[in-house]
Amino acid sequence: MRKELIAFLAFRDILKDRRIVLLVIFLMTFSFINLTFFPAFLNGLSNTFQEEVIDTVTAHILVEPSADSKDKIIDHEAAARKKIELIPGVQGVSSRIVMPAAISYKGRQAAVPLIGIDPERERDASKIYKRIIAGEFLGKDDNEFIMLGREVAGERLEDKIGKTVIGKEEEGLGGVRLGDIVKVKFQNGVEREYKVKAVLGREVFSSVAESAFIRSDELSSVLGVHDKASSILVRLEDMGKADDVKALVLGMGIPNVQVKTWSEASNFAVGIKQTFGTVIYITSLVGIVVVVSTIGIIVFINVTRKRRIIGVLKAIGMHSGDIMFLFLIQSLFFVIVGMILGTVLLHVLLYYFSQNPLLLPLGFLVPSIGFDSIFWAWVIMFVSAVFAGYIPASLAAREKIIETIKVVE
Amino acid sequence: MIEAENLGKIYQDGEIRVTALDDISLKIGKGEFISIMGPSGSGKSTLLHLLGLLDFPTKGSIKIRGKDVSKLDEKQGADFRLKEMGFVFQFYSLLPELNVLENVCLPQLMLEGKSNDYAAELLEIMDLAERKRHYPGQLSGGEQQRVAIARALVNRPSILLADEPTASLDSKNAMNVMAIFKRLNEELGQTIIMVTHEEALGRMAQRGVWLKDGIVVGERRF
Ligand SMILES: Nc1ncnc2c1ncn2[C@@H]1O[C@H](COP(=O)(O)OP(=O)(O)O)[C@@H](O)[C@H]1O
Ligand SMILES: [Mg+2]
Numbered sequence: 001m002r003k004e005l006i007a008f009l010a011f012r013d014i015l016k017d018r019r020i021v022l023l024v025i026f027l028m029t030f031s032f033i034n035l036t037f038f039p040a041f042l043n044g045l046s047n048t049f050q051e052e053v054i055d056t057v058t059a060h061i062l063v064e065p066s067a068d069s070k071d072k073i074i075d076h077e078a079a080a081r082k083k084i085e086l087i088p089g090v091q092g093v094s095s096r097i098v099m100p101a102a103i104s105y106k107g108r109q110a111a112v113p114l115i116g117i118d119p120e121r122e123r124d125a126s127k128i129y130k131r132i133i134a135g136e137f138l139g140k141d142d143n144e145f146i147m148l149g150r151e152v153a154g155e156r157l158e159d160k161i162g163k164t165v166i167g168k169e170e171e172g173l174g175g176v177r178l179g180d181i182v183k184v185k186f187q188n189g190v191e192r193e194y195k196v197k198a199v200l201g202r203e204v205f206s207s208v209a210e211s212a213f214i215r216s217d218e219l220s221s222v223l224g225v226h227d228k229a230s231s232i233l234v235r236l237e238d239m240g241k242a243d244d245v246k247a248l249v250l251g252m253g254i255p256n257v258q259v260k261t262w263s264e265a266s267n268f269a270v271g272i273k274q275t276f277g278t279v280i281y282i283t284s285l286v287g288i289v290v291v292v293s294t295i296g297i298i299v300f301i302n303v304t305r306k307r308r309i310i311g312v313l314k315a316i317g318m319h320s321g322d323i324m325f326l327f328l329i330q331s332l333f334f335v336i337v338g339m340i341l342g343t344v345l346l347h348v349l350l351y352y353f354s355q356n357p358l359l360l361p362l363g364f365l366v367p368s369i370g371f372d373s374i375f376w377a378w379v380i381m382f383v384s385a386v387f388a389g390y391i392p393a394s395l396a397a398r399e400k401i402i403e404t405i406k407v408v409e
Numbered sequence: 410m411i412e413a414e415n416l417g418k419i420y421q422d423g424e425i426r427v428t429a430l431d432d433i434s435l436k437i438g439k440g441e442f443i444s445i446m447g448p449s450g451s452g453k454s455t456l457l458h459l460l461g462l463l464d465f466p467t468k469g470s471i472k473i474r475g476k477d478v479s480k481l482d483e484k485q486g487a488d489f490r491l492k493e494m495g496f497v498f499q500f501y502s503l504l505p506e507l508n509v510l511e512n513v514c515l516p517q518l519m520l521e522g523k524s525n526d527y528a529a530e531l532l533e534i535m536d537l538a539e540r541k542r543h544y545p546g547q548l549s550g551g552e553q554q555r556v557a558i559a560r561a562l563v564n565r566p567s568i569l570l571a572d573e574p575t576a577s578l579d580s581k582n583a584m585n586v587m588a589i590f591k592r593l594n595e596e597l598g599q600t601i602i603m604v605t606h607e608e609a610l611g612r613m614a615q616r617g618v619w620l621k622d623g624i625v626v627g628e629r630r631f
Contacts, residue, residue, distance in 0.1 A: 002518075005518050012506040012507060013506050016506040308502070312496075312498065312502040313504075314487065315463055315490065315496050316490065316491060316496065316515070316519065317488060317491025317516065317520070318519065319483075319487050400464070401463045401464070402463055402464045405463075405500075407498075407499050407573070407576075
């Protein structure tokens, strides 16, 4: 029998009860969103984590003293840095010196990691200059200046970005303002005063917010060291090349260092990604169950209601396979319309959130999803629909004609 | 036209065996209008289902126009029914989402992929020309049954089979359906096999066959 005729019958049947159609399509659309938007949301969340770590701590490649080096410091950082700068595709290289220090202000004290940076190089290698809430990034001769993380300064986050996120007024140094003088006590006992030039670290999940920054030449001179670094951050034009560049850096034979790519260096962010992956997997299973049961129930109700008509059609001469095909068309119609609407809605949502990122305590979140995930959601929906429609349809199609047309007297 | 020999049908439901038809031999000529009568449970529907290839006999054979149809498989049987047989059931059997004309055209579309004027012509005969665009839900039971008859005839089947076609109708509509059957038989030479438990209606055929407990207990020309 001609497939067009079966399709015609299938659509006539669908269109008879439009409210049900709308309901089913809504459920399918919702299921698709459930399969895609939630993962996109979590994906965005782990990207936020990952980007924050890359932008402020690890860059794309992180060179650190090797675990067995005795001073936990990189010697001859300038030579190493210059060699790395020559590698094609390297966007910026910046050395840091990190030391614990105690900062005091108006009788309050905070113990912080004090990070010595080269502000110019840091602009190419990291994004901490973009984390400024108030004030300005350190400049060339700013040896008497310091930048404080938001939690160190005790800034209230809501003051600066207009929304209440968190923020205890009485945290850190209890509300240091720009231009205030703080006293820093270094590990070697030296004490110096610095003027606050900036407060940084918008995101709550941000090591920047818990640190303090001065120029690395200043820190080196206080510590009495020269040409040393605690870490070298390397930013690439294409983070996808991290493994290649890592191999090149390793090949340079810089003594007593270990070289890690961003994914190796940020175990935490990678762990979060994997955790979310598991969560996504579980919610996808729930999504599949929703699709399968919705389609299954709809087709089941439909075939049950039409039991006798199916018998009549078979008596007239319709083959069982054609009956199956009829219900298959219906399931596929529902699921395909749901997939199309769901894909459109997903992109509307993604667009909306790309324009209006969600501000969570963790930072800005832009939901994002790769085409491969969307593609898999399509496949899952499609296969679920075929599978879910197949069972009740085949039960109906296989039933004996005389059973269905029997008149109960 | 139809030759049934030693037909038997036993329904087996687990432990329980029901002999619906014991041993029935029956010949029906071309252009004959035959009614199958008998009390409820006597096997009338079972016989009609076997003759209409809706079910398989447990013994015996059926030949239609010399062809042994009891050997047809499910698909071949379906194709044979579509081409050679028209069915009218007791209950309303139209597709509610198709209008009257579409319902009548359906078997034609299934067989040939296209329809012709014959459906409209049949509706004219059934006195339903005005209701072509109506949906089954908008018709009375008698009208729906006449649409079903038109649908059964649209592929010009060799045999029209009807199982209690008037049982759901009031007496006026029942007589109307019987009159249509008679006319189809007399004017078009349509072969008709009709099952009914109402003697009065059965007598309107040319020949009656009475069943009881799965065997033929009487036969008469009217
Ligand atoms: N599918 C079935 N399974 C078991 N027994 C059946 C089935 N169909 C009919 N029968 C039995 O076969 C006998 C004949 O039934 P049927 O042909 O429907 O009689 P009629 O149409 O004359 O009332 C009855 O005893 C009935 O209960
Ligand atoms: Mg019966």
